[in-house]
Amino acid sequence: MVNAQTRLDFLRTDELLFFMSFVPYLIIEMFGTTMFPMPYFLHSVAKAVLIFAVISIFFKKTWSVYFFLVSAIFSLTGILVWNATSDTGVLALTILMMGAYKIDVRKIITVYLIIAGFITALAFAFSLLDLIPNLQYIRPDTGAVRNSFGIIYPTDFAAHIFYLYLFSAYLFLWKRPWLLSVIGVLTALFLIRFSDARLDALTILITAVIFVVIRYLQKGRFHKILSLSALTTVFLAYLSYYLTAHFNARQGLYARINGLTSGRLSLGKSALDLYGIKPFGQVIEFIGNGGSTETVSNYNFVDSSYLKVMLLYGSVFIILFVALTTVRSIQSVTSNDYYTLAVLIAVAINSMVAHHLIEPYYNVFSILLLADFVQDRDRRIKSVYLTDVT
Known part of the structure; x- marks a missing residue:
């Protein structure tokens, strides 16, 4: 009889420890961008669980000189920023970045898409049901109504949608340029019509164009x-x-x-x-x-x-x-x-x-700069090869 394997069996020790930090951190910070009532002390909990990401570093099988150099420089900078401002944001970013070292980016982005997508959809649905506020703003010059759909501001809602689209394109939609383009156009139109988030809508359209161009003209x-x-x-x-x-x-x-x-x-x-x-x-x-x-x-x-x-x-x-x-x-x-x-x-x-460059609950790539991109790249190359042969 074959023993059934759990999902955790597919995670190395360092990966499991990293996700023990990343998952609660992402959930708490994501809810912090919504209109759901949330005790402020949970933000301290989100920072406290980062200890698991620190521990995960010691379970990496090998470390490169580049990793040590980047980690040392960013950690020192984070400490100096903390000393000057009492803000631990740079340190938190650095810890997550170090914890993501040598982890397949596909695993991290998949977790991000599941959690961020679910919470964004939950806020959207609850706001339509009047269970949480759908903040509406009127643009003075045009009179356009800007809906936030359960997020703290219309442009923050649009930013969540932009990054969800971007990372979905990165993992899945790149293989189907027509689907990527259609979803991109419809998403941009939705953001313009209901949130009047014109700049975020424009960056979604630009993203679709970039992916389509790369799909066909990368040689x-x-x-x-x-x-x-x-x-x-x-x-x-x-x-x-x-x-x-x-x-x-x-x-x-x-x-x-x-x-x-x-x-x-x-x-x-x-x-x-x-x-x-x-x-x-x-x-x-x-x-x-x-x-x-x-x-x-x-x-x-x-x-x-x-x-x-x-x-x-x-x-x-x-x-x-x-x-x-x-x-x-x-x-x-x-x-x-x-x-x-x-x-x-x-x-x-x-x-x-937009102001979300170093906020992992929007731009998860901000903590992936030391992660493993090789496995995902090889998977893409194999996929393109099989498509071309077929």
């Missing part, structure tokens, strides 16, 4: 373009900072860009002038519209991830994170792992207009 001359696109994160991070730092409302181009991005340049410029940039961050109370429909008179929220992370956690951390992301992009090009590159490009574009 020959196009490879050179893809090689250059490995620098996308560096370029867009610098462009975001440059446009914001040099913003002048009296110059036509800047005024036009500011209008198209719903005032993001002017808000970012005000924050830069008021707070400046510190090496390891500073305490800033950003005030936005999330969680309530009451009018905010002193709104000062910075939406660009690059600007917000730099202001809160300092220039050192954002430079290191962008550098690590770029290294991962270059590794993707050299190993012909173009779909990983596609995700990094899509995240880089979205991060210009």
Whole structure:
């Protein structure tokens, strides 16, 4: 008689310990983005369970010099940011990143899609049933109604949808470009119609185009373009900072860009002038519209991830994170792992207009920069080969 195996039998010890951290962390932080009532102390629980991710590091079979170097630099930076701001966000990100080392990215993203997808759908359904608030905002210039569908703000709902679409495309939809495109267009139209989240909708359409282009044009001359696109994160991070730092409302181009991005340049410029940039961050109370429909008179929220992370956690951390992301992009090009590159490009574009770059409960790729992409890449290559032979 063959003994039945449980799902846990397919996990190594380090993987099991990592998921003992990641799963409760993801559940708690995901619910924190919804209108479900949740005791604040649970956020402390989410940080406490990260101890299992720390322990998992010692169960890795081998460690590379690169892993030790990145871990040491990011851990030290996280400690210095914590000392300057009392914020443990960088340390938490680093711990999860170290815990994900050598774990197949497909396993982590699958867990993310199940949990994040379920909680987003639950919030959506409960808001339609009036069991939790569906916050509705009116855009003054157009009168459009912006629904948040149980999430704390319409753009946060749209961000969840963007990342769920992005990682679904990465794992599943890349094999069926027509389905990827149709879902992308319908999702973008839904976000425009019901949440008026135009920028998130645009990044979904751009993501669909990137995946379709890579599916059919990843050979020959196009490879050179893809090689250059490995620098996308560096370029867009610098462009975001440059446009914001040099913003002048009296110059036509800047005024036009500011209008198209719903005032993001002017808000970012005000924050830069008021707070400046510190090496390891500073305490800033950003005030936005999330969680309530009451009018905010002193709104000062910075939406660009690059600007917000730099202001809160300092220039050192954002430079290191962008550098690590770029290294991962270059590794993707050299190993012909173009779909990983596609995700990094899509995240880089979205991060210009949204603030979720280093929040794993939105952008799970933020903790996967040291994970194992080889197994997933080989699986894709085999799948394409079998398709071509068939």
